Amino acid sequence: MTERLRSLTVVFLLLLGSASAVAQEPFITVASTTSTEESGLFGYLLPSFTKETGIEVRVVAVGTGQALKIGEHGDCDVVFVHDRPAELAFVEQGFGIDRHEVMYNDFILVGSKADPAHVDGSKDIVASLRKIADAKSPFVARGDDSGTSKAEMRLWEEAGIDPKTARGGWYRDTGSGMGQTLNTAAAMDGYTLSDRGTWLSFRNKQNLTIVVEGDRRLFNQYGVMLVNPAKYPHVKQDLSLKFINWLTSANGQEAIADYKIDGAQLFFPDAKGSPS
Amino acid sequence: MHDLLDALAAAWQLVLSGDPTLVAIVSLSLSISLTAVALASILGLPLGAALAVLRFPGRDAVTVVVNALMGLPPVVAGLFVYLMLSRSGPLGSLGLLFTPTAMVIAQVVLVTPIIAAVARQMLEDLWREYGELYILDGVGWVRTLYSLLWLGRFSVLTAVLAGLGRAAAEVGAILIVGGNIAGVTRTMTTAIALETSRGDLALALGLGIILLGLILAINSTAHVLRNSAKRAAAI
Numbered sequence: 233m234t235e236r237l238r239s240l241t242v243v244f245l246l247l248l249g250s251a252s253a254v255a256q257e258p259f260i261t262v263a264s265t266t267s268t269e270e271s272g273l274f275g276y277l278l279p280s281f282t283k284e285t286g287i288e289v290r291v292v293a294v295g296t297g298q299a300l301k302i303g304e305h306g307d308c309d310v311v312f313v314h315d316r317p318a319e320l321a322f323v324e325q326g327f328g329i330d331r332h333e334v335m336y337n338d339f340i341l342v343g344s345k346a347d348p349a350h351v352d353g354s355k356d357i358v359a360s361l362r363k364i365a366d367a368k369s370p371f372v373a374r375g376d377d378s379g380t381s382k383a384e385m386r387l388w389e390e391a392g393i394d395p396k397t398a399r400g401g402w403y404r405d406t407g408s409g410m411g412q413t414l415n416t417a418a419a420m421d422g423y424t425l426s427d428r429g430t431w432l433s434f435r436n437k438q439n440l441t442i443v444v445e446g447d448r449r450l451f452n453q454y455g456v457m458l459v460n461p462a463k464y465p466h467v468k469q470d471l472s473l474k475f476i477n478w479l480t481s482a483n484g485q486e487a488i489a490d491y492k493i494d495g496a497q498l499f500f501p502d503a504k505g506s507p508s
Numbered sequence: 509m510h511d512l513l514d515a516l517a518a519a520w521q522l523v524l525s526g527d528p529t530l531v532a533i534v535s536l537s538l539s540i541s542l543t544a545v546a547l548a549s550i551l552g553l554p555l556g557a558a559l560a561v562l563r564f565p566g567r568d569a570v571t572v573v574v575n576a577l578m579g580l581p582p583v584v585a586g587l588f589v590y591l592m593l594s595r596s597g598p599l600g601s602l603g604l605l606f607t608p609t610a611m612v613i614a615q616v617v618l619v620t621p622i623i624a625a626v627a628r629q630m631l632e633d634l635w636r637e638y639g640e641l642y643i644l645d646g647v648g649w650v651r652t653l654y655s656l657l658w659l660g661r662f663s664v665l666t667a668v669l670a671g672l673g674r675a676a677a678e679v680g681a682i683l684i685v686g687g688n689i690a691g692v693t694r695t696m697t698t699a700i701a702l703e704t705s706r707g708d709l710a711l712a713l714g715l716g717i718i719l720l721g722l723i724l725a726i727n728s729t730a731h732v733l734r735n736s737a738k739r740a741a742a743i
Contacts, residue, residue: 240550243550244547244550247543247546247547261606261687261689266705269702270702270705270706275690290606290687290689290692291689291690292606292687292688292689293688305594305595305596305597306594306595306596306600307594307595307596307605307606308606409705410705411704411705411706411707412704412705414707415704415705415707418707433706434706434707435706435707435708435709436707436708436709437707464595466595466603
């Protein structure tokens with residue numbers, strides 16, 4: 233009987249082992265945001281990098297807050313996100329090194345064509361948020377600690393409104409990703425703040441349209457950094473630096489600028505030489 | 509209505525195109541879920557049989573816990589496995605996070621209680637009928653569990669299929685421990701979640717229809733095999 237148990241154990245281990253038998257090319261793991269993945273940028277960018285260097289890039293796309301958390305735990309090699317204050321804190325606390333700015337795009341306020349708060353065409357995002365709050369029009373919020381969510385909270389603060397304590401139930405905190413939030417906004421004809429990349433590639437727009445854009449406060453900077461190898465020795469420093477250097481190189485920057493949906497450019501490269 | 513028709517068309521086109529990405533996603537889904545169910549059966553079936561047969565202190569407590577774990581939310585199972593496998597967790601040095609192996613482990617955690625609980629229920633009835641024979645013969649307990657499982661193999665299959673249903677349909681746990689990495693840990697269910705958030709509802713539902721078709725095919729095969737085996741056993 234013990235023999236049967238032993239053979240059963242062997243089968244067990246073989247089965248568990250078989251699941252991990254994937255081809256082992258050199259690869260790095262990048263924790264990034266849903267906006268870079270869902271907008272299709274990575275699908276466009278990464279094959280060129282892999283072709284040039286032979287390094288596979290595995291992207292885990294989550295909100296900026298969660299991506300930084302994955303980096304803090306040492307579960308990725310590179311973090312590529314969009315929340316400057318949180319990124320600087322990440323470096324400050326010793327979790328990341330070698331931070332570079334890579335590209336930017338902008339946030340836009342999206343709303344239904346009916347525009348119940350009459351904000352369409354405005355260039356002043358803060359005044360528009362005040363109008364939405366006054367009209368108690370439905371506003372669908374990410375509420376997930378992502379870069380977009382934090383940018384939205386900063387704008388509300390500037391408007392002098394704390395939507396989370398506001399009465400009337402017009403502020404709907406969904407705790408979900410950008411695409412999911414847009415799905416919800418489309419279903420309830422609500423306003424929401426989105427990054428332009430996700431919006432352009434989003435396929436379920438229904439009645440939604442861009443109502444506010446072009447305010448300089450809607451600027452959205454993306455940064456890339458290496459998870460600190462002094463803290464986590466398993467971090468693949470050499471391969472990761474190749475990736476970071478490529479993103480900020482002329483080739484990488486050009487590839488970012490080349491990515492378009494229906495002729496519209498999604499991200500604008502702005503890498504500078506030295507790390508911040 | 510329009511969206512539903514689009515979804516059907518999308519599913520049909522995907523199947524016809526034989527898209528290599530789709531084939532890779534489907535085979536990864538199947539290999540993860542089938543491996544997880546095989547492992548969970550090795551753990552869960554003997555556990556279920558033991559709970560049906562053996563009398564030991566705390567047996568009721570274990571039974572209640574196993575039954576309760578059937579309702580374990582996948583996200584919680586995923587989070588637990590994530591924290592175990594994270595570089596800052598106890599098993600971090602294995603470097604298993606964001607690999608298919610991590611996804612198998614998470615699904616084993618989810619599926620084992622289901623297989624154990626359903627098997628226990630079915631085998632308990634069988635034991636009531638035939639138990640005395642084993643006791644009179646003075647057969648050892650390992651032998652007893654084994655022959656009871658064999659005797660009840662057709663009903664035990666239901667437990668395994670229930671486990672497979674959970675594994676194949678589950679998205680919360682594998683999303684957390686696998687990371688939905690294209691070409692590495694993207695399965696049917698995580699791809700459906702991704703397409704939904706991209707707003708491509710037709711493609712998402714199309715993938716869902718294909719997944720449903722696969723589960724249906726597996727269940728039909730099991731049904732046919734069971735019937736023919738039953739007939740053969742009767743002769």
